Amino acid sequence: MSDPNSPNRFNEEKATYAVRGEGNAPDLAAGVAAIRNVLKTLPTRPGVYRMQDARGDVLYVGKARALRNRVTNYTQVDRLPKRLQRMVAQTRSMTIVTTNNEAEALLLEAQLIKRFRPAYNVLLRDDKSFPFILLRADHDYPRVQKHRGARRAKGNYYGPFASAGSVNNTLNALQKLFLLRSCTDGFFKTRDRPCLLYQIKRCSAPCVGRIDQAGYAELVGDAKDFLAGKSTKVQAKLGAQMEAAAGAMDFELAAVLRDRLRALTFIQGTQAINAEGVGDADVFALACRDGVIGIQAFFIRGGQNWGHRSFFPAHTADVPEDEVMTQFLTQFYEEVPPARTVLLDRELEEGALLSEALAERNGYKVALSVPQRGDRRRLMEQAKRNAVEALERRLAESTTQAKLLREVAELFDLAEPPDRIEIYDNSHIQGTNALGAMVVAGPEGFRKGQYRKFNIRNKDTVPGDDFGMMREVFQRRFARAQAEDPDRDAGDWPDLVLIDGGRGQLNAAKGVLEDMGIEDVCLVGVAKGPGHGREGCEVFHLMDGRDFTLPTNAPVLFYLQRLRDEVHRFVIGAHRDKRAKAIGASPLDEVPGIGPARKKALLMHFGTARAVRGASLDDLKKAPGVSAAVAQQVYDFYHAR
Numbered sequence: 001m002s003d004p005n006s007p008n009r010f011n012e013e014k015a016t017y018a019v020r021g022e023g024n025a026p027d028l029a030a031g032v033a034a035i036r037n038v039l040k041t042l043p044t045r046p047g048v049y050r051m052q053d054a055r056g057d058v059l060y061v062g063k064a065r066a067l068r069n070r071v072t073n074y075t076q077v078d079r080l081p082k083r084l085q086r087m088v089a090q091t092r093s094m095t096i097v098t099t100n101n102e103a104e105a106l107l108l109e110a111q112l113i114k115r116f117r118p119a120y121n122v123l124l125r126d127d128k129s130f131p132f133i134l135l136r137a138d139h140d141y142p143r144v145q146k147h148r149g150a151r152r153a154k155g156n157y158y159g160p161f162a163s164a165g166s167v168n169n170t171l172n173a174l175q176k177l178f179l180l181r182s183c184t185d186g187f188f189k190t191r192d193r194p195c196l197l198y199q200i201k202r203c204s205a206p207c208v209g210r211i212d213q214a215g216y217a218e219l220v221g222d223a224k225d226f227l228a229g230k231s232t233k234v235q236a237k238l239g240a241q242m243e244a245a246a247g248a249m250d251f252e253l254a255a256v257l258r259d260r261l262r263a264l265t266f267i268q269g270t271q272a273i274n275a276e277g278v279g280d281a282d283v284f285a286l287a288c289r290d291g292v293i294g295i296q297a298f299f300i301r302g303g304q305n306w307g308h309r310s311f312f313p314a315h316t317a318d319v320p321e322d323e324v325m326t327q328f329l330t331q332f333y334e335e336v337p338p339a340r341t342v343l344l345d346r347e348l349e350e351g352a353l354l355s356e357a358l359a360e361r362n363g364y365k366v367a368l369s370v371p372q373r374g375d376r377r378r379l380m381e382q383a384k385r386n387a388v389e390a391l392e393r394r395l396a397e398s399t400t401q402a403k404l405l406r407e408v409a410e411l412f413d414l415a416e417p418p419d420r421i422e423i424y425d426n427s428h429i430q431g432t433n434a435l436g437a438m439v440v441a442g443p444e445g446f447r448k449g450q451y452r453k454f455n456i457r458n459k460d461t462v463p464g465d466d467f468g469m470m471r472e473v474f475q476r477r478f479a480r481a482q483a484e485d486p487d488r489d490a491g492d493w494p495d496l497v498l499i500d501g502g503r504g505q506l507n508a509a510k511g512v513l514e515d516m517g518i519e520d521v522c523l524v525g526v527a528k529g530p531g532h533g534r535e536g537c538e539v540f541h542l543m544d545g546r547d548f549t550l551p552t553n554a555p556v557l558f559y560l561q562r563l564r565d566e567v568h569r570f571v572i573g574a575h576r577d578k579r580a581k582a583i584g585a586s587p588l589d590e591v592p593g594i595g596p597a598r599k600k601a602l603l604m605h606f607g608t609a610r611a612v613r614g615a616s617l618d619d620l621k622k623a624p625g626v627s628a629a630v631a632q633q634v635y636d637f638y639h640a641r
Contacts (some may be wrong), residue, residue, distance in 0.1 A: 002481050004558050004618035005318045011498045017211055018223040020624075026319065027089060028077060028085065028088060028089040028255060029089075030072075030089075030092070030300035031089045031090065031091040032075050032077060032088060033073060033077055033094070033095065033096070034092050034144040035074050035088065035091060035094065036075055036090055038071065038094045038096070039068065039071060039072060039075070041065055042067050042068045042071060042096065043098060044066045044067065044069065045066070045067060045098045045099075046063075046064065046065050046066070046067070046098070046099050046100070046101055046104070046105045047063070047064060047067045047072055047096060047097050047098040047099050047105055048061060048062065048063045048064075048096075048097045048105050048108045048109050048112060049063075049067060049094055049095070049096055049097075049127045050093070050094060050095040050096075050097075050112065050116070050118075051087060051088075051091045051093075051094055051120075051292070052093045052094065052095065053090045053091065053092055053463065054090075054092045054093065056093070057490070058112075058116040059087050059090055059091060059119055059120050060087055060118050060119075060120040061109055061112045061116065061118055061121055062117075062122055062345065063102070063105035063106055063107065063108070063109040064102075064105065065102045067096065067098070070516065071094075071356075071447075074088050074091075074195065076170045081318050082318070083120065083317065083318045083319075084120070087120045088474065092603055094160065094444070097376070102353055103356045103357040104352060104357075104360070104361055104581070106330060106350075106353060106354065106357040107330075107360070107361055109330065110330040110331050110333075110334045111132070111334065113327075113505075114331060114334055117434060117611060119436050120313070121314065122313050122315050122316055122319055122324050122327040122411045123313060123314040123315055123331070124313055124324070124327065124328055124331040124332055124446075125311075125312065125313065125314050125369045128141070129148045129149060129335060130146070130148075130159060130160035130161060130162070130335070130336055131146055131147065131148050131157030131159065131160070131161050131163070131165070131166075131167040132146075132147045132151070132157045132158060132160060132161065133145075133146065133147070133157070133158040133159060133161070133170060133171065133174075133228075134146075134147035134151075134156070134157055134158075134222065135155050135156045135158070135180075135220065135223065136152060136153060136154065136155040137154050137155040137156065138153070139185060139188075140157065140213055141181060141188070141206040141216050142155065142205075142220055142563055143179070143180070143181055143183070143184075143185070143188075143215065144171065144174055144175075144181070144182055144223065145171075145182060146164070146167050146168070146171060151476065154580075156224065156227075159299075159301075159306065160299055160306070160336050161299065161305065161306045161307050162297070162299055162307025162308050162309040163307055163309065165307075166306055166307030167181075167307075172202075173176040173183065173289070174223055174226070174227075175197070175201060175202040175224070176201070176259075176260065177222075177226065177234075177260050178219045178220075178222055178226070178260075179202065179204035179211075180203070180204070180207060180219060180223060180521075181197075181203050181204070181207070182197070182203070183197075183207070185543055187329055188206075188207045189207075191207040191208055192210060192261065194207070194208055194210060196291065197231070198210065199556070204216060204219065208352075212407060222234050222237065224247065227285065227301075227302065228302050233259065238260055238261045239258055239261060240259055241257050241340055242254050242257035242261060245257060255358055260568055268295075268470050272589070276378055276532075278300050278303055278375055278379060279300070279302065279303060279341065280301050280302065280339045280340055280341060280342040280344070280380065281298075281300045281339050281342070281343050281376075281379075282297065282299060282300070282339045282341075283297065283298035283299075283300065283342075283343045283380060283383045283384070284296070284297050284325070284328075284329070284342070284343070284344055284345070285344075285345040285346060285383035285386070285387040286321055286324070286325055286346070286387060286398070287382040287384070287387035287388045287390075287391045288321055288391075289391055289392075289395065290395065290397075291316070291317050292312065292316070292394065292395060293312065293313060293316045293321065293324055293391075293392065294310055294311070294312050294329055294390050294391035294394060295310070295311045295312075295313065295325070295387065295427070296308060296309075296310055296311075296383050296384075296386045296390055297309050297311065297332075297383075298379065298382075298386075298388035299339075299362060299530065300339070300379075303414050303491055307382075308386065308392035310387070310391075310393075310394070311328065311332075312326070312394055313328050316429070321346070321354040322346065322348055322349055324549070325344070325346065326346060326349075326350050326351075326354060327346050329342075329354060330354065333358055333361075337362055338366050339348075340356050340364060340365065340366060340367065341366075341367050341369065342366060342368045343369060343370070343371050343376055343379070343380060343382055344368060344369070344370055345370065345383070345384055346370065347370055350367065351368045354368060354626065355367065355368050365619075384620065386557065395614055396495065398443065398444070401443055401444075401445070402417065402443065404555060404556055404559045405417035405418060405443060405500055406497065407555070407556040408421075408559070408560070411556060411588065412496060412524055412541075412542070414495060414496065415521060417440075417443075418494075418495035418496040418508055419442055419443065419491070419495055420437055420440060420442055420492075420493070420494050420496075421440070421441045421442065421494065421495065421496045421497075421498065421563065422440055422494040422496075422497050422498070422565065423438065423439050423440075423441070423497075423498040423499075423500070423563050423566065423567040424436065424437070424438050424470070424473060424474075424498070424500065424509075425437055425498050425499075425500040425501075425564075425568060425570075425571045426456075426466055426469045426470060426473070426571065427547055427571045427572055427574070427575035429446065430562060434455075434456040434461075434464075434469055434575060435449070435453055435454060435455050435456055435575055436453070436454040436456065436469055436470070436472070436473035436570070436571070437452070437453055437454070437567060437570050438452045438473070438477065438567075439451050439566050439567045439570050441563055441566075446566060450482070451570055451632050452477070452605055453574045454472070454473045454476060456469050456473075457472075458470055458472045458517045466501065466504070466505060467504050467505060467507075467508040468508075469503070470499065470505050470508045471508045471511070472510070474509045474513065475512050475516075478512070478513060478516055478518060480517075481493060482516065488630075492640060493521070494521060496522050496524065497509070497521055497522065497523045497524065498524050498525075498526055498560070498563060498567075499523065499524065499525045499526065500515060500526055500564055500567060500568070501525055501526070501527060502525055502539070502541060503525060503527075503541050505525055506523055506525035506541050506543070508523070509523055510543055524540055524541065524542060524543075525540070525541035526538055526539075526540060526541075526560065526564050527539045527541060535554075537565075538550070538557070538560070540560075549623070564598065591633070591637045594630070594634065596627065598626060598630060599627060601624055601625035601626055602620075602626065602634070605622075605623040605624065605626075606619075606623070612634065613638045615635075616631065616635075619629060619636045620634055620635055
């Protein structure tokens with residue numbers, strides 16, 4: 001089977017058409033001419049094409065069974081919707097990638113959309129990784145744990161779960177039912193008595209021999225049965241064991257088994273979605289209203305509901321619902337392994353192609369189907385209801401958000417409601433581990449993928465100088481904005497900047513922007529005011545010298561407080577992480593060429609980093625795992641100065 005992820009397996013070439021005398025204004029004729037220029041050498045093979053503007057930014061990524069035929073359609077502008085006409089008008093170059101077949105093209109298209117986030121593609125905005133449960137297989141007493149990211153560790157992975165809450169609930173159930181350990185291997189090795197989890201009957205304490213390897217392996221097998229949907233089998237086994245223990249007058253063991261049986265019964269009764277008889281399936285239903293599309297996803301594994309999540313793809317205006325669903329699924333399964341059965345609320349024109357592509361990527365057959373009767377049909381109806389309800393909530397929230405943004409615009413004399421709000425704050429402890437932070441918000445809420453941290457590294461910034469820290473943060477943020485987006489057409493320039501602080505912080509930021517020649521960014525300082533520490537007493541400082549407060553029950557005040565609180569949360573968390581890292585740092589980290597293994601070898605041999613620093617060259621050479629060259633490198637670092 002070919003590898004669709006290999007970067008060297010495709011033939012990529014860039015076809016560029018230079019437009020002279022057009023300036024930066026979109027020109028439909030120039031765009032059509034650029035596309036026709038590419039058509040001269042375009043093959044009829046399957047592949048993927050990228051349309052780019054004059055700066056080289058990707059506007060759109062598309063796939064085709066026959067590239068020449070597909071791209072030709074963009075030259076027939078009268079047949080294109082307005083959205084695509086605007087795209088063609090901005091097109092100045094194209095990049096062509098040929099593939100072996102259309103299924104490979106579909107997979108590559110999803111990869112490129114995720115990488116470039118084009119303005120004219122349907123985008124899956126919620127691209128956070130999904131949590132899994134990992135039952136490790138690299139230890140005599142396997143550990144059960146939550147897992148995100150690449151699946152490199154040896155073991156059994158169960159998921160995806162819709163949220164951290166869903167996976168935490170299941171982990172708690174596994175602890176109560178099967179008493180599996182959740183501690184790290186290092187913690188496991190150092191125990192000489194059971195931990196608290198054993199006392200509250202959530203672990204069998206294999207670390208201190210309270211259960212042998214065979215008994216623990218039996219618990220692991222039961223856990224695998226449970227996660228595979230065989231809860232009835234586990235229930236029957238626990239019931240039989242409880243009766244046997246009671247018959248043998250071992251009432252203590254019978255009570256433990258009774259508690260585990262009750263936990264299992266409770267879990268079975270709290271399944272919010274009845275998926276009995278469905279097996280393993282991913283369920284998707286789409287709802288559309290007022291041009292906004294919402295997609296509801298249920299994750300069913302072994303007949304158990306592992307959670308559900310709502311998605312609201314971006315750039316869906318004037319895009320057919322069938323195409324939105326197809327694009328959503330290709331991007332969604334870019335990271336998440338699909339169930340062998342995917343249930344949809346509609347037939348997809350490219351359903352067979354999508355099924356083929358998913359099978360090629362994952363190595364097993366993936367069937368897409370629309371349920372017509374029975375349990376699957378009832379499950380789909382429930383997914384549809386959830387999709388409609390989630391969309392209605394989303395629209396209600398967006399209406400409220402739009403009203404708040406209009407009030408923000410009126411409050412700070414903005415020409416229109418802000419599309420991008422940036423909020424800044426600093427954090428340090430007596431000048432140490434200083435850093436600044438920026439969070440971003442917009443009409444859709446917080447844009448967490450655009451949050452930024454700024455380590456304060458300018459030697460001229462006095463430790464503890466909040467004004468100097470703010471100046472450094474703004475210098476770096478807006479110098480980069482001027483370099484990367486001088487025309488301000490990428491959507492990365494703020495319409496409003498909120499600074500946590502008073503007049504001093506505001507003037508520091510204002511001075512930086514004036515030195516850069518930036519005079520049209522609205523800056524507002526948010527200070528706690530005379531009622532320091534009390535919510536509702538915030539004073540807003542404007543650039544023209546005015547100050548004002550808001551009524552304590554004003555909705556716009558609550559909104560601005562929420563923005564301020566979010567940057568507080570983010571900067572304090574970032575500072576805490578930085579401080580923890582600094583505490584765990586070693587002077588040996590500064591020595592070039594010394595990795596974790598050699599650092600450990602030196603510390604194990606000499607005891608402390610100070611002893612390493614004072615060691616002679618001969619003593620360094622005697623340390624196990626340290627070569628003569630490395631010993632010389634360490635010695636020179638400390639002494640050849």
